[in-house]
Amino acid sequence: MDFSLNEEQKLIQQAARDFAQNELLPEVIERDDAQRFPKEEIKKLGDLGFLGMMVDPKYGGSGLDTLSYVIAMEEISKIDASTSVVMSVNNSLVCWGLEKFGSEEQKEKYLTKLSTGEQIGAFCLSEPEAGSDATSQKTTAIDMGDHYIVNGTKNWITNGGTASTYLVIAQTDKEKKHRGINALIIEKGTPGFEIGPKENKLGIRGSDTHSLIFNDVKVPKENRIGEDGFGFKFAMKTLAGGRIGIAAQALGIAAGAYEMALKYSKERKAFGTEISNHQAIAFKLADMHTEIQAARLLVYRSALDKDNGKDYDLSGAMAKLYASKVAMETTVEAVQIHGGNGFVKDYHVERLMRDAKITQIYEGTSEIQKIVISRSILK
Numbered sequence: 001m002d003f004s005l006n007e008e009q010k011l012i013q014q015a016a017r018d019f020a021q022n023e024l025l026p027e028v029i030e031r032d033d034a035q036r037f038p039k040e041e042i043k044k045l046g047d048l049g050f051l052g053m054m055v056d057p058k059y060g061g062s063g064l065d066t067l068s069y070v071i072a073m074e075e076i077s078k079i080d081a082s083t084s085v086v087m088s089v090n091n092s093l094v095c096w097g098l099e100k101f102g103s104e105e106q107k108e109k110y111l112t113k114l115s116t117g118e119q120i121g122a123f124c125l126s127e128p129e130a131g132s133d134a135t136s137q138k139t140t141a142i143d144m145g146d147h148y149i150v151n152g153t154k155n156w157i158t159n160g161g162t163a164s165t166y167l168v169i170a171q172t173d174k175e176k177k178h179r180g181i182n183a184l185i186i187e188k189g190t191p192g193f194e195i196g197p198k199e200n201k202l203g204i205r206g207s208d209t210h211s212l213i214f215n216d217v218k219v220p221k222e223n224r225i226g227e228d229g230f231g232f233k234f235a236m237k238t239l240a241g242g243r244i245g246i247a248a249q250a251l252g253i254a255a256g257a258y259e260m261a262l263k264y265s266k267e268r269k270a271f272g273t274e275i276s277n278h279q280a281i282a283f284k285l286a287d288m289h290t291e292i293q294a295a296r297l298l299v300y301r302s303a304l305d306k307d308n309g310k311d312y313d314l315s316g317a318m319a320k321l322y323a324s325k326v327a328m329e330t331t332v333e334a335v336q337i338h339g340g341n342g343f344v345k346d347y348h349v350e351r352l353m354r355d356a357k358i359t360q361i362y363e364g365t366s367e368i369q370k371i372v373i374s375r376s377i378l379k
């Protein structure tokens with residue numbers, strides 16, 4: 001197993017690092033405070049080729065591997081997880097899902113715009129009564145011959161207000177349970193499609209989370225992804241890859257908090273010496289460094305599994321479970337190392353601590369990851 005980065009991957013890492021420092025850092029606190037979506041920054045991220053990183057260049061993508069994507073995700077997440085979640089949803093859930101399972105017409109019409117960042121996508125599975133239990137879909141897509149009529153509500157949709165293209169999971173035939181679910185492409189502005197108010201969140205406050213309401217929305221049959229009844233499988237397959245992106249986000253949040261705590265510990269003095277000279281602080285840094293390295297190995301491993309055509313359900317779930325735990329624990333300790341300064345916004349670590357929590361919740365909670373992992377090892 002060789003985890004060393006090649007020249008191209010090192011260049012991507014540097015480009016992501018520079019982008020995060022120069023474009024994201026300057027206003028990250030203000031965006032978080034005001035819950036402002038990073039519109040200009042996302043446009044620039046698209047120009048860099050970071051919104052369709054794994055998409056074939058013939059559809060406007062960068063044609064890179066999953067490892068390059070997680071490296072970039074880590075660097076962006078060190079500074080701004082609100083931006084990296086937009087990147088993650090667009091890359092892993094929307095572009096990957098469309099490229100892998102969409103028709104040629106769908107790829108020409110939607111993927112080419114989504115992979116360049118000309119448009120942003122959203123992935124719409126969760127509902128008020130169907131989160132972890134995604135089979136309990138209440139949104140319906142009734143088959144009307146050449147089109148579907150969609151009714152229902154989706155909850156917590158990332159890019160909910162800013163997206164142009166929405167991949168919506170809905171129940172067509174309740175009798176068939178998860179085999180009666182379809183995935184449909186719905187465009188913003190389609191009559192009957194309304195966007196609910198923006199959620200006021202604990203973390204990733206710059207990201208744009210909304211509920212979506214569908215009232216008799218007419219969707220042409222050619223907007224269905226895959227065969228009739230493929231929707232649930234589409235969602236699960238797509239989320240399995242999405243978890244690698246969120247694991248990389250968690251890794252980045254942890255690594256960002258660690259780097260800030262390390263720097264601060266060498267500057268701040270207490271009892272006549274830098275706090276890093278107190279063993280209690282030095283040991284915290286040792287634990288953080290060790291756990292981040294372990295998380296990185298799991299994240300890289302899952303990305304390599306995907307790139308090598310191996311099954312990545314298990315490695316992706318383990319990477320997300322572990323990296324999100326490390327993100328939470330590391331950010332709490334980073335705040336502690338900063339003392340009172342850790343509790344105020346100027347030092348960034350309080351924001352990273354708030355942002356870390358979501359990585360244990362979305363794209364499958366930690367409890368759901370343990371179900372995936374335990375099923376895999378027990379079967």
Ligand SMILES: Cc1cc2nc3c(=O)[nH]c(=O)nc-3n(C[C@H](O)[C@H](O)[C@H](O)COP(=O)(O)OP(=O)(O)OC[C@H]3O[C@@H](n4cnc5c(N)ncnc54)[C@H](O)[C@@H]3O)c2cc1C
Pocket residue numbers: 089123124125126128130131132133155156157158159201204209358361362363364365366367368
């Ligand atoms: C900021 C944000 C952005 C999001 N973005 C999106 C998005 O873009 N698209 C989208 O579709 N969804 C999105 N979600 C939804 C997210 O994926 C769900 O919130 C998540 O899957 C959990 O579902 P739930 O909130 O309904 O919690 P529930 O499913 O009600 O779970 C509540 C608790 O019970 C636990 N639990 C549930 N079932 C079990 C079980 N069988 N065994 C053990 N414990 C269990 C859970 O782990 C959790 O701790 C987002 C959520 C947030 C907060």
